[in-house]
Amino acid sequence: MFTIDIKSKSFSRPNHSENLVLKNILFKIEDQDFLSIIGPSGCGKTTLLRILAGFDQKFDGKILYLSNSSESSEYNQYSLNPNKSTQKNSLENRQRQYKSLNSLGKVGYIPQEFSLFPWLTIEQNIRFGLNIKNIPKKEQDVVVSRLLDLVGMREYKDYLPKEISGGMQQKIAICRAIAINPTSNLIVMDEPFSALDSQTRNALQRDLLDIWKKQNLTIVFVTHNIDEATFLSKRVIVLSSNPASITREVRIDLAHPRDRTSLAFNNIRKELLSYVQKE
Amino acid sequence: MKLKNRSKFKIILYYIAGFVIFIASWYFFVIILQLFTQGTRVVPYPHEAFKSFFLLLYTPIDGQTLLTHVIASLIRVFIGVFYAWIIAVPLGIVLALTPFLDHIFQPIIEMIRPIPPIAWIPFAIITFGLTTTSNAFIIFIGAFFPLFQNVYDGVRQSNVVYQDVARSLGANKIQVIWNVILPSITPNMLTGTKVAVGVGWMCVIAAEMMGISGAGIGYFINYMKNIGYYSHMVAGMLMIAIVGLLINFIFFLIEKYSLAWKYNSEN
Numbered sequence: 001m002f003t004i005d006i007k008s009k010s011f012s013r014p015n016h017s018e019n020l021v022l023k024n025i026l027f028k029i030e031d032q033d034f035l036s037i038i039g040p041s042g043c044g045k046t047t048l049l050r051i052l053a054g055f056d057q058k059f060d061g062k063i064l065y066l067s068n069s070s071e072s073s074e075y076n077q078y079s080l081n082p083n084k085s086t087q088k089n090s091l092e093n094r095q096r097q098y099k100s101l102n103s104l105g106k107v108g109y110i111p112q113e114f115s116l117f118p119w120l121t122i123e124q125n126i127r128f129g130l131n132i133k134n135i136p137k138k139e140q141d142v143v144v145s146r147l148l149d150l151v152g153m154r155e156y157k158d159y160l161p162k163e164i165s166g167g168m169q170q171k172i173a174i175c176r177a178i179a180i181n182p183t184s185n186l187i188v189m190d191e192p193f194s195a196l197d198s199q200t201r202n203a204l205q206r207d208l209l210d211i212w213k214k215q216n217l218t219i220v221f222v223t224h225n226i227d228e229a230t231f232l233s234k235r236v237i238v239l240s241s242n243p244a245s246i247t248r249e250v251r252i253d254l255a256h257p258r259d260r261t262s263l264a265f266n267n268i269r270k271e272l273l274s275y276v277q278k279e
Numbered sequence: 280m281k282l283k284n285r286s287k288f289k290i291i292l293y294y295i296a297g298f299v300i301f302i303a304s305w306y307f308f309v310i311i312l313q314l315f316t317q318g319t320r321v322v323p324y325p326h327e328a329f330k331s332f333f334l335l336l337y338t339p340i341d342g343q344t345l346l347t348h349v350i351a352s353l354i355r356v357f358i359g360v361f362y363a364w365i366i367a368v369p370l371g372i373v374l375a376l377t378p379f380l381d382h383i384f385q386p387i388i389e390m391i392r393p394i395p396p397i398a399w400i401p402f403a404i405i406t407f408g409l410t411t412t413s414n415a416f417i418i419f420i421g422a423f424f425p426l427f428q429n430v431y432d433g434v435r436q437s438n439v440v441y442q443d444v445a446r447s448l449g450a451n452k453i454q455v456i457w458n459v460i461l462p463s464i465t466p467n468m469l470t471g472t473k474v475a476v477g478v479g480w481m482c483v484i485a486a487e488m489m490g491i492s493g494a495g496i497g498y499f500i501n502y503m504k505n506i507g508y509y510s511h512m513v514a515g516m517l518m519i520a521i522v523g524l525l526i527n528f529i530f531f532l533i534e535k536y537s538l539a540w541k542y543n544s545e546n
Contacts, residue, residue, distance in 0.1 A: 053447055105449025115444045119462045119540045128458070129448030160540050173444075180448050 022048060023243040029186070029220060034212060036221045036229035038276055039239030045222040046190055048244065052220060053188050054104040105133070108177025108187035112194055114169045116161035122172050123148070123157040129180035147175040150211060167200040171207060178215055188220045193228070205231055209256050226276065230269045231258050238275045248275045323510035331514035340511070343494060345518055352487065352495040353522070355411060356479040359418025363475055367423045368468060371430030372456065388427065396421035396482045400489045413491045414483060421482035422475035429474070433467030434460055466534075466541050473530045480523065496522075 022044050029035055037045050050056045116125045126147055130140045148154040151171045153164075161169055170192055177187050193201040205228060212219055223229050229236050230252065238248040250272060258265055305325045313320050323331070335345040374381045399420050407413040437460050445459045487497025496515055503512035534542065 055443060055446065104446050107447065109444060109447035111440050111443065113438075113440050115440050117441060117444075117459070117462070119465070128445070132445075132449045132454055132458070162540065176444075176448070 022051075022245070024245050027237055027246060027249070029218060032216050032218055034219045034221065034232060034234045036223055036233035036236045037239060038223060038226060038229050038236060038272065039244065040241045040276060041224055043239050043241035044244030045224075045239060048239075049188050049190050049220065049222050053107050053109045105129075106181050106186070108174075108180060108185075110170070110173050110177055110187065110189040110192045112191045114161070114166055114195065115173055116169050116176075118161050121158050121160055122153065122164070125161070125172055126176050126179050128176060133180065143179050147179060150214065151175055151207070165200070166196050167204050170196070170204060174208070174211060178211075178217070185215060186218045186220070188222075190222045191224065192221075194223075194225070201228070206257065208232065213256075226269055226272045227260070230265060230272060231260065236272060238272065247278075250275075321509055323513050327510040328513040328517060331508075331510040332517050335511060335514055340499075343499075345496075345499070345514065348494055348496045348499045348515070349518055349522055351492070352480075352483050352497065355414040355483050355486075355492075355495065356418055356476065358411070359415040359482070360422045360472070360475050360479045362415065363419045363422035363426055363479075364472065367426035367471075367475075368430050371427045372434055372460070372464075375431045375434035376456070376460075388424075392424050394420075396478070397485050400486055400491070403486070404489075404491060409491050411492070414486050414495075417482045417486045417491075418479040421478040425474035425478060426468075426471040429467040429471030430464060433464035437463045466538055469530070469534060469538065473527075476526055476530075477523075480519075480526070484519065 025048060027035075037048060039045055047056065116122075117128065120128065123144055126144050127140055130143060135143075144157075145154075148157055151174070153168060153171065156164055156168065161172075164172075173192070174187070178185060193204050196204065208219075209232060211217065221229070221232060233252055236248075236250045236252065237246055238250070239245065240247045250268070252268055254262075254264055254268070260266075302325050309320065309322050309324055312322055332345070337344060339347075370384075374384055396417050399417055403413040403416045407416060441459050441463060442455050445455050450458060483495065484497035484500075486492075487495040488501045490498075490501075492498055496519055500512050500515040503509070503515060
């Protein structure tokens with residue numbers, strides 16, 4: 001149970017401080033949201049996602065995290081700009097606070113490439129994050145068994161990633177990401193189905209919606225595929241390029257599963273396409 | 280299944296054909312050589328070399344059989360490669376991950392690398408004397424660089440996506456190294472070890488021939504040459520070939536079973 005406010009004033013890539021990648025990015029992620037980020041290629045979608053996942057920590061901005069979970073109910077603010085701090089104590093304090101709320105280990109991340117560790121079996125891949133967190137074996141067994149059933153892949157648990165299809169690998173990657181944080185369940189996905197053929201991609205989109213509903217996930221989904229964004233999302237953010245800023249935010253109120261041939265679906269798709277083409 | 284068996288049978292036939300061609304060429308070479316040297320024959324025929332080989336397996340010369348010589352050499356290779364491994368592997372990982380240390384040590388490594396291990400033999404003799412340490416040092420020098428380079432390249436080329444995913448799953452730096460980088464570079468470590476053992480094996484023979492030790496297959500070959508037992512000398516060379524083949528086969532098995540995730544099981 002949470003809300004995340006992203007307030008990025010600016011972000012530049014290391015060693016390229018003259019080139020702003022993100023500017024004035026402000027958006028909110030609600031609990032159980034399905035938010036897609038679209039925009040022209042190279043506009044900074046992935047950069048934004050990586051900030052959210054906790055990989056790029058030196059950006060001038062804030063991630064505000066409202067947690068209603070059992071462990072904390074206060075509104076925590078994480079400043080990610082320690083440079084502006086003048087007092088040593090407050091800097092240390094902020095860094096400590098920031099660390100305790102680091103997205104790493106809390107936000108599931110699904111990259112574009114197939115990312116299952118090739119030397120581990122399917123089951124060991126799902127266990128990876130649980131082992132890192134020293135979760136007792138018995139608890140791990142429960143989680144792994146539940147997730148394998150969720151995606152209907154119990155019989156593949158002893159297979160190596162190279163022995164299953166790309167679509168199956170992405171499903172297991174989602175399971176692995178869900179496994180680490182069953183309470184918040186925030187997952188960020190960076191064009192996860194782009195390497196798949198269209199038939200598999202469509203099937204996986206339906207599977208993802210199914211998992212999203214069953215697990216009460218919150219998903220931030222980066223894609224360049226407008227059809228995909230229209231099919232999946234509750235909300236879509238359109239980014240401009242050089243530097244990226246939010247130009248539109250579109251709420252899609254169509255019920256799932258969506259009919260790609262319906263007039264309403266196509267109207268939204270055309271609307272999004274026109275926004276992206278303007279950028 | 281029948282097709283598979285048939286192709287396996289064919290491959291075995293090719294192996295035998297290759298071996299027959301080799302032996303025939305050997306006979307041919309000796310005969311031609313004899314023509315050029317007016318009938319004097321120094322290089323033994325294959326059957327003479329094989330006869331010496333089997334004879335020397337259980338007949339000691341100066342108290343040592345061919346097997347004890349080989350074992351002496353193998354132990355030296357093992358010691359040298361072991362020390363190279365425990366230094367080159369951690370160093371390769373650390374330098375690949377820490378740019379400032381890389382800048383300090385890479386130029387030194389690049390400077391020492393072109394010196395051939397054989398060129399270190401006189402240095403080893405004056406530093407460590409005619410001892411096992413001397414031998415191990417030469418093998419260490421030979422084995423260090425292929426190991427180091429393979430590990431270093433492996434870490435540098437290891438897929439960043441795996442590291443990102445591990446970090447997103449909560450792994451800290453040490454856990455990323457242990458759980459992601461190390462498993463992902465096992466093929467590189469194995470390749471490095473294979474090359475290191477190969478180079479180490481060459482180094483030990485050279486070092487023994489240069490006189491560092493009173494046993495070992497290199498010493499044996501040189502000794503047989505000096506006393507004019509040429510068929511025994513070639514038998515020693517055959518032993519080197521067989522041991523090399525065995526070492527390759529052991530690595531093939533290790534690769535097949537420990538790196539099943541990397542290679543297709545059919546290969």
